[in-house]
């Protein structure tokens with residue numbers, strides 16, 4: 001294995017980045033009570049455990065499913081494997097819609113990988129596309145044929161983007177040869193994009209010169225709202241108000257609200273900060289808990305605000321959930337601090353039965369937590385404008401998974417429990433800025449890297465995707481994180497009582513422990529109906545189609561780890577086929593599958609193919625000059641390009657039906 005590290009992998013392998021220092025229960029004692037540690041350690045739970053923990057809802061649905069004898073995912077599986085191309089199930093087309101460097105803004109210059117500039121990149125599609133939101137165009141004859149796509153641009157991969165760079169670690173700074181010009185290209189390749197898309201004669205196209213077109217990047221002016229807005233800990237020399245910040249960073253997954261806005265989540269923000277933290281720094285305890293500064297990027301060499309020694313509060317202005325109105329290209333994005341500061345994978349919401357809006361979010365770090373936010377106000381369905389600032393006021397809480405199969409939502413409210421001035425929480429601003437430390441004090445359950453957390457509107461059940469945690473020791477396993485050295489991740493199902501997403505207590509079940517079910521030591525629990533192509537590791541994103549079916553995207557499969565590329569799988573959640581998975585689409589070598597998103601009619605599935613050819617993900621050397629794939633162009637003078645792909649059924653019809 002070579003030494004070079006991709007950004008994602010550097011994060012994965014880095015030591016003690018924002019490590020959870022507490023001894024909060026991992027419920028190690030509880031697992032023994034509930035499932036028996038010896039069985040877990042032997043990986044002997046299998047199908048019996050699924051049967052023992054199957055939810056009443058699933059049992060209720062079982063007879064119905066039996067009657068239909070239902071495989072709900074009707075397609076011929078794609079073969080699991082790894083090569084230079086992407087592959088979709090037979091009878092479907094997977095068409096590249098937009099690639100890194102393609103025009104977004106009217107008049108954007110043509111992409112020239114040998115002469116990149118920040119000015120050009122600011123008008124072009126950014127790098128490493130992740131979350132995709134689809135917003136039907138108001139008044140469209142067919143809302144599934146015309147709309148806006150909002151796409152996150154999570155991070156940049158220098159050795160694949162720029163000629164002549166070789167990844168090297170010089171005193172903790174990767175890419176010592178990065179110049180100010182290249183850094184500015186990188187900053188312009190971050191953020192997000194809004195594009196107008198239309199389907200004509202069955203094929204999707206980006207609408208040129210759209211009045212909605214927008215690029216958001218690491219320099220876009222944004223407003224800070226909610227309890228931390230204006231707080232002294234958010235004030236900087238460039239912004240004494242503590243209310244105005246430039247840009248958003250490492251936006252991974254996200255959500256779409258029923259009032260028509262895009263929620264886009266800052267994940268590994270710590271990687272952009274530079275310098276050396278001293279224990280006398282006022283934010284030292286806070287920054288240590290988040291791994292700031294991580295020195296992944298050279299930005300701090302050229303922009304003082306990313307140097308924690310020069311601008312000690314700037315890092316408090318990142319790690320938020322950002323709300324953007326995609327239909328107003330001049331709308332100022334808002335960082336909604338009421339939802340807390342973390343390495344937010346995503347933010348998926350649902351209108352509760354009483355009308356309040358509930359947002360779930362995972363904090364993607366080993367041994368970190370699952371969060372929930374419940375608005376104070378009810379969603380006004382008749383007047384979307386009335387909901388514009390609804391996310392500024394509500395109750396934030398964190399999950400504790402108990403061995404008896406219940407979940408307690410512990411309120412992160414200043415003045416309650418241990419969240420007092422004596423512990424450094426003098427206001428709700430302190431609680432949201434240091435959400436992790438607040439959750440530590442409450443005894444939340446340390447999870448195996450929580451990625452998407454999302455409710456299925458058809459069943460109200462909430463799915464928690466836990467991607468992996470190679471550092472969990474045998475004495476740290478618990479009911480909700482039952483495997484030591486959890487290399488392949490698992491998926492938990494939470495059941496709100498009577499569909500009440502604001503309840504203090506939920507129930508939870510294990511949906512599936514991932515990995516190869518034919519290898520006993522792995523302890524995977526896919527159903528026996530799952531084919532050799534159907535299982536996966538490292539679940540990351542979840543999407544539900546309008547029929548309530550559950551689709552899982554992955555990040556971290558590879559030839560050496562699972563003998564397969566990342567991709568998209570359809571997973572049964574109800575009835576006797578619960579835990580059966582089928583492989584629909586796979587991405588090229590080195591890539592991960594992100595952003596699965598259906599049009600309302602289920603006829604189109606948009607996906608983001610992120611970091612194709614990334615060396616560490618591929619498990620082999622890769623560079624601009626010699627990438628392991630040149631997907632999607634396969635031209636000798638064109639580097640691999642992260643892209644959005646539109647998948648449709650040949651001849652029309654709903655996906656997988």
Ligand code: FEO
Pocket residue numbers: 154252253267345364451540
């Ligand atoms: Fe950006 Fe948690 O994956």
Ligand code: CA
Pocket residue numbers: 130154252555592594610
């Ligand atoms: Ca990603």
Ligand code: CA
Pocket residue numbers: 252253345451540541555
């Ligand atoms: Ca992700």
Ligand code: CA
Pocket residue numbers: 451467540555
């Ligand atoms: Ca991931």
